[in-house]
Amino acid sequence: MAYWLFKSEPHKWSWDDQVKKGAGGQEWDGVRNYQARNFMRQMKAGERGFFYHSNEGKAVVGVVEIVAEAHPDSTDESGKWECVDIKAVTPLNEPVSLDTIKADERLAEMVLVKNSRLSVQPVSEDEFAMICRLGGLVAEDVKAG
DNA sequence: GCCAACGTTGGC
DNA sequence: GCCAACGTTGGC
Numbered sequence: 001m002a003y004w005l006f007k008s009e010p011h012k013w014s015w016d017d018q019v020k021k022g023a024g025g026q027e028w029d030g031v032r033n034y035q036a037r038n039f040m041r042q043m044k045a046g047e048r049g050f051f052y053h054s055n056e057g058k059a060v061v062g063v064v065e066i067v068a069e070a071h072p073d074s075t076d077e078s079g080k081w082e083c084v085d086i087k088a089v090t091p092l093n094e095p096v097s098l099d100t101i102k103a104d105e106r107l108a109e110m111v112l113v114k115n116s117r118l119s120v121q122p123v124s125e126d127e128f129a130m131i132c133r134l135g136g137l138v139a140e141d142v143k144a145g
Numbered sequence: 146g147c148c149a150a151c152g153t154t155g156g157c
Numbered sequence: 158g159c160c161a162a163c164g165t166t167g168g169c
Binding site: 035115117118 | 150151153154
């Protein structure tokens, strides 16, 4: 079981927008980066990830679930790009800010810290559990299955 | 709004 | 296949 992180600028697509889409989820379209696409191809239905607000907010704000595995991006004409669908699972009780993540040496290896520009990225199981805890959630309650 | 870091493109 | 030029992302 792998864990992931999805970045979005809240004025384009926010956590609230994601929640409003409900259980049906939403295409994570518009990704035009090969690394990000390749990570999405590895995602399995039911896996969990974080929803991160970039630019404004700069914090992990919620937990999402993959509801559809990689398929062609409906906003892409070229046929090169793919995306998954995700749905909101639960907000964090307390958003976990980038500052908090950077200040915690146990999270220093996160891709979020190491490669701040990658918009879809893997998160280790330990990192997932750690951020759940910092966000006021019990990781075991949030893990899939 | 600036700019560093990174990815992509295209000329050679 | 190298690398300079350019575009984009996202933290500050």
